[in-house]
Amino acid sequence: MDISKYIEELGRRAKEASFFLRSVLPGEKNKALYGIADGIEAHTERIGEANRKDCDRGRKKGLSEAFLDRLALTDSRIRDMAESVREIARFEDPVGRVTACRRPQGFVLEKVTIPIGVIAMIYESRPNVTVDAAALCLKSSNACILRGGSDAFESNVVLADIIQGAIEEAGVPKDAVCYVERTEHEGVDRLVTLQGLVDLVIPRGGESLVRAVTRKAAVPVIKHYKGVCHLFVDASAQMEKALQVVQNAKMQRPATCNALETLLVHEDITSAFLPGLPGALEGVEIRGCEKTREILPFVKPATEDDYYEEYSDLILTVKVVGSVDEAIRHIERYGSSHTDGILSEDIHNIERFTQAVDSAVVTVNASTRLSDGGVFGLGAEIGISTDKLHARGPMGIGELLTYKWVVRGNGDIRR
Amino acid sequence: MDISKYIEELGRRAKEASFFLRSVLPGEKNKALYGIADGIEAHTERIGEANRKDCDRGRKKGLSEAFLDRLALTDSRIRDMAESVREIARFEDPVGRVTACRRPQGFVLEKVTIPIGVIAMIYESRPNVTVDAAALCLKSSNACILRGGSDAFESNVVLADIIQGAIEEAGVPKDAVCYVERTEHEGVDRLVTLQGLVDLVIPRGGESLVRAVTRKAAVPVIKHYKGVCHLFVDASAQMEKALQVVQNAKMQRPATCNALETLLVHEDITSAFLPGLPGALEGVEIRGCEKTREILPFVKPATEDDYYEEYSDLILTVKVVGSVDEAIRHIERYGSSHTDGILSEDIHNIERFTQAVDSAVVTVNASTRLSDGGVFGLGAEIGISTDKLHARGPMGIGELLTYKWVVRGNGDIRR
Numbered sequence: 001m002d003i004s005k006y007i008e009e010l011g012r013r014a015k016e017a018s019f020f021l022r023s024v025l026p027g028e029k030n031k032a033l034y035g036i037a038d039g040i041e042a043h044t045e046r047i048g049e050a051n052r053k054d055c056d057r058g059r060k061k062g063l064s065e066a067f068l069d070r071l072a073l074t075d076s077r078i079r080d081m082a083e084s085v086r087e088i089a090r091f092e093d094p095v096g097r098v099t100a101c102r103r104p105q106g107f108v109l110e111k112v113t114i115p116i117g118v119i120a121m122i123y124e125s126r127p128n129v130t131v132d133a134a135a136l137c138l139k140s141s142n143a144c145i146l147r148g149g150s151d152a153f154e155s156n157v158v159l160a161d162i163i164q165g166a167i168e169e170a171g172v173p174k175d176a177v178c179y180v181e182r183t184e185h186e187g188v189d190r191l192v193t194l195q196g197l198v199d200l201v202i203p204r205g206g207e208s209l210v211r212a213v214t215r216k217a218a219v220p221v222i223k224h225y226k227g228v229c230h231l232f233v234d235a236s237a238q239m240e241k242a243l244q245v246v247q248n249a250k251m252q253r254p255a256t257c258n259a260l261e262t263l264l265v266h267e268d269i270t271s272a273f274l275p276g277l278p279g280a281l282e283g284v285e286i287r288g289c290e291k292t293r294e295i296l297p298f299v300k301p302a303t304e305d306d307y308y309e310e311y312s313d314l315i316l317t318v319k320v321v322g323s324v325d326e327a328i329r330h331i332e333r334y335g336s337s338h339t340d341g342i343l344s345e346d347i348h349n350i351e352r353f354t355q356a357v358d359s360a361v362v363t364v365n366a367s368t369r370l371s372d373g374g375v376f377g378l379g380a381e382i383g384i385s386t387d388k389l390h391a392r393g394p395m396g397i398g399e400l401l402t403y404k405w406v407v408r409g410n411g412d413i414r415r
Numbered sequence: 416m417d418i419s420k421y422i423e424e425l426g427r428r429a430k431e432a433s434f435f436l437r438s439v440l441p442g443e444k445n446k447a448l449y450g451i452a453d454g455i456e457a458h459t460e461r462i463g464e465a466n467r468k469d470c471d472r473g474r475k476k477g478l479s480e481a482f483l484d485r486l487a488l489t490d491s492r493i494r495d496m497a498e499s500v501r502e503i504a505r506f507e508d509p510v511g512r513v514t515a516c517r518r519p520q521g522f523v524l525e526k527v528t529i530p531i532g533v534i535a536m537i538y539e540s541r542p543n544v545t546v547d548a549a550a551l552c553l554k555s556s557n558a559c560i561l562r563g564g565s566d567a568f569e570s571n572v573v574l575a576d577i578i579q580g581a582i583e584e585a586g587v588p589k590d591a592v593c594y595v596e597r598t599e600h601e602g603v604d605r606l607v608t609l610q611g612l613v614d615l616v617i618p619r620g621g622e623s624l625v626r627a628v629t630r631k632a633a634v635p636v637i638k639h640y641k642g643v644c645h646l647f648v649d650a651s652a653q654m655e656k657a658l659q660v661v662q663n664a665k666m667q668r669p670a671t672c673n674a675l676e677t678l679l680v681h682e683d684i685t686s687a688f689l690p691g692l693p694g695a696l697e698g699v700e701i702r703g704c705e706k707t708r709e710i711l712p713f714v715k716p717a718t719e720d721d722y723y724e725e726y727s728d729l730i731l732t733v734k735v736v737g738s739v740d741e742a743i744r745h746i747e748r749y750g751s752s753h754t755d756g757i758l759s760e761d762i763h764n765i766e767r768f769t770q771a772v773d774s775a776v777v778t779v780n781a782s783t784r785l786s787d788g789g790v791f792g793l794g795a796e797i798g799i800s801t802d803k804l805h806a807r808g809p810m811g812i813g814e815l816l817t818y819k820w821v822v823r824g825n826g827d828i829r830r
Binding site: 015019022023056088101103105107109116117125199200215218220222238241244245248249252253331341354355356358359360361362363364365366367369370371372377387388389390392393394402403404405406407408409410411412413 | 434437438447516518520522524529531532614615630633635637653656659660663664667668693709710747756769771773774775776777778779780781782784785787790792793802805807808809817818819820821822823824825826827828829
């Protein structure tokens with residue numbers, strides 16, 4: 001079949017399933033979710049086999065070890081996938097929550113949470129995203145169309161098949177979770193232009209993937225391009241606390257998008273703060289501005305490009321700034337509106353910083369690594385948004401919902 | 416200046432003003448708003464003069480009387496504009512509202528309402544939109560770039576000048592309200608692609624304007640294309656109440672987007688309900704399906720096109736359906752997800768309808784005309800959204816806000 005027709009057909013099927021999901025009951029959804037978890041565990045061998053094909057192909061193709069590691073599904077990772085679906089099943093149901101008031105005219109006005117409809121997810125190598133996305137969309141009563149990376153194709157197709165079997169057995173139409181079993185790039189292009197069938201696109205992956213999807217999309221997209229996260233060490237910061245937070249933000253998991261990339265240091269404390277930095281960040285390559293190198297002459301010089309860079313690695317740019325306002329301006333210019341923080345004991349500077357920095361998450365005396373849906377208590381995270389509309393920062397199940405208004409009257413008219 | 420450069424320059428100025436607005440105080444905004452209101456009244460003559468130029472040009476151009484009426488600013492309309500700004504000033508300030516909790520890890524997590532940033536409004540003839548949009552954006556601490564219809568150019572430029580003068584006097588940068596003083600269409604095209612400078616586009620006007628803006632936009636758009644609103648008269652409906660509601664929905668202000676366009680009638684009550692319809696809708700042209708014409712043989716036959724039509728006029732399509740589900744399917748197919756309602760005394764049908772109809776506003780035994788920001792208590796309305804993300808249905812000041820997360824710790828790290 002023509003790829004464009006194939007995608008349209010998937011869109012129609014997902015839309016049809018979304019009609020069913022508008023009135024699905026929480027128990028039906030949870031039955032489907034536990035069925036998915038059990039199905040994944042029961043088919044551990046089949047999943048492992050498909051995954052080995054992906055890994056073998058990837059190895060021949062010369063994919064990096066880091067990439068192959070993200071791709072690989074061991075038995076314990078398969079168990080973890082199943083367990084994460086059970087966790088999602090256990091969340092309180094977010095759909096159909098009503099806030100209501102009686103308006104002075106007499107009628108009752110309700111605002112009701114409802115699913116968005118059909119969500120298209122476009123993502124890269126990790127096959128567990130297939131399971132997480134399906135489970136989060138199902139829990140929020142959304143149909144989804146999943147399009148994973150071609151390097152995980154065999155794994156994803158098997159996982160999607162297990163998911164569809166399980167939800168059908170629970171009485172939910174299998175098209176509630178559609179998987180794009182075609183790898184042509186034109187498929188993605190068509191998917192993001194299915195106006196009237198797809199209600200939202202969430203791309204997850206590297207900046208180039210996200211930019212390509214956004215450029216071509218005709219339906220709304222929620223996304224984050226990159227995470228160039230900053231911490232600003234104010235003159236009033238407590239040195240030990242600051243070093244600990246910087247260490248955690250940079251080193252605890254450097255490949256994540258909320259890891260620290262650029263450290264801004266107030267000029268009044270360079271000689272007190274900077275000498276301790278290399279010791280606290282053992283194993284991290286530091287790239288410093290000129291003033292940083294006056295104190296730490298052995299570090300590499302930072303270039304203009306470094307300030308824009310999301311290293312996702314054990315590298316840190318350090319820049320000395322003259323004031324909280326200079327720090328704010330630096331973040332405005334080079335940042336990605338993801339997560340940026342201040343380390344300070346001065347309430348005026350803290351307030352100035354939290355007001356002026358226009359990032360999804362602003363931290364005060366805390367690690368940027370805390371910017372996370374799980375840490376925030378939103379439940380499992382479907383992504384992080386650096387957009388400003390609909391959802392900002394970590395997105396949990398609640399961010400996969402919209403609302404409708406219901407006017408309940410008794411012959412009420414407009415006067 | 417090249418139109419593209421001109422628009423980029425406006426974008427940069429509005430963005431710069433939006434930085435100031437991030438920490439503007441409620442009192443400063445209100446001072447600016449009262450200043451705008453006073454300025455409008457003080458310059459009644461100047462506004463009237465500019466408006467006469469627009470009206471004269473429009474008359475020569477052969478614009479319709481209805482169009483010229485929307486364009487015209489009488490002294491009392493000018494007073495009304497000023498008064499509506501004062502009303503907006505009196506609203507409670509919506510910015511900086513905090514919901515907070517202490518997370519189990521110890522830190523405090525805040526969710527804070529903040530302005531979106533820079534909002535571009537693209538609209539057609541009515542010059543009062545210039546004033547309303549400026550006031551609503553200012554109250555919500557957003558900068559705005561306004562681009563009104565060329566037929567109201569002289570009026571809009573004078574109003575924008577008065578607004579800028581007033582806000583500058585109140586200590587707010589005048590670029591907080593920018594007006595596009597150029598009428599080239601390329602200006603609109605550039606405006607809606609100013610990524611990084613414009614955060615949101617709200618087009619207001621006919622469907623073709625909104626579609627053109629949406630097609631070209633590279634920044635997020637919130638919009639409604641049209642309002643093909645339905646009422647379904649269920650077999651259990653109380654006839655008198657139903658007739659009153661239908662009359663109000665169709666006739667109270669037929670040109671508005673929440674006016675009734677298609678009436679669906681349950682087949683079991685056609686002979687009881689339909690005969691009373693022409694009397695209740697005196698002056699309304701009825702177009703009926705075949706079954707309607709069995710009871711009302713003198714009405715025009717409705718065509719397939721009629722079902723898609725937003726008449727915005729004293730015309731009503733009437734269609735007989737066999738069940739609540741057939742009504743739901745009709746609305747799904749022909750509707751515009753704006754406002755649709757059921758007239759029924761049967762709670763099961765009411766629940767089925769309110770769950771399954773995926774419109775921004777669903778009414779139960781109430782007129783579609785109640786679907787309005789003022790009626791809902793949202794304050795002045797900046798538009799209506801039939802989109803599903805961010806805002807749905809009537810949009811008030813609260814819908815011009817986004818939020819940020821603030822993590823307040825004391826050396827907190829991720830474990």
